[in-house]
Amino acid sequence: RPDIYTMGSWVYSKVSVANGTGWIAQYPYHVSTDHWTGNNGWQFSSKQTFGLGAGYFDVSQLYTNYYTAGTDKNAVISNGNTANVSTVKNNSKAKMNAKSS
Numbered sequence: 001r002p003d004i005y006t007m008g009s010w011v012y013s014k015v016s017v018a019n020g021t022g023w024i025a026q027y028p029y030h031v032s033t034d035h036w037t038g039n040n041g042w043q044f045s046s047k048q049t050f051g052l053g054a055g056y057f058d059v060s061q062l063y064t065n066y067y068t069a070g071t072d073k074n075a076v077i078s079n080g081n082t083a084n085v086s087t088v089k090n091n092s093k094a095k096m097n098a099k100s101s
Contacts, residue, residue: 003040003066023060023067040066 004017008026011017017024017039024036025043036042043060050057062068 001066001069008036020064037063040064 003021003023004015005023005025006015006017008024011022011024019038020040022036022039023041023043024039025046026035027043027045028035031044035044041060041062041064043058046056046058048057048059049055
């Protein structure tokens with residue numbers, strides 16, 4: 001299944017990403033719940049750690065089941081419940097190292 005993955009700054013200047021498509025990477029200084037909700041997904045950090053010494057991980061919020069193809073209904077949080085994204089910042093088992101872009 002084709003889709004586009006790009007950084008947020010390119011969406012308006014280099015590529016056109018229609019609503020309902022795309023996985024957009026944008027790392028805000030403060031994680032918010034209102035970025036790229038009209039798209040399939042939003043990657044909000046590439047610096048997530050889990051305290052296991054395994055390095056950094058990308059973390060994303062999926063808004064549709066485009067990538068999961070309906071295999072796990074719990075993998076997608078509806079747009080009405082996206083406040084859960086902010087819990088990453090307060091998770092005692094995870095450390096958020098978001099930086100300003």
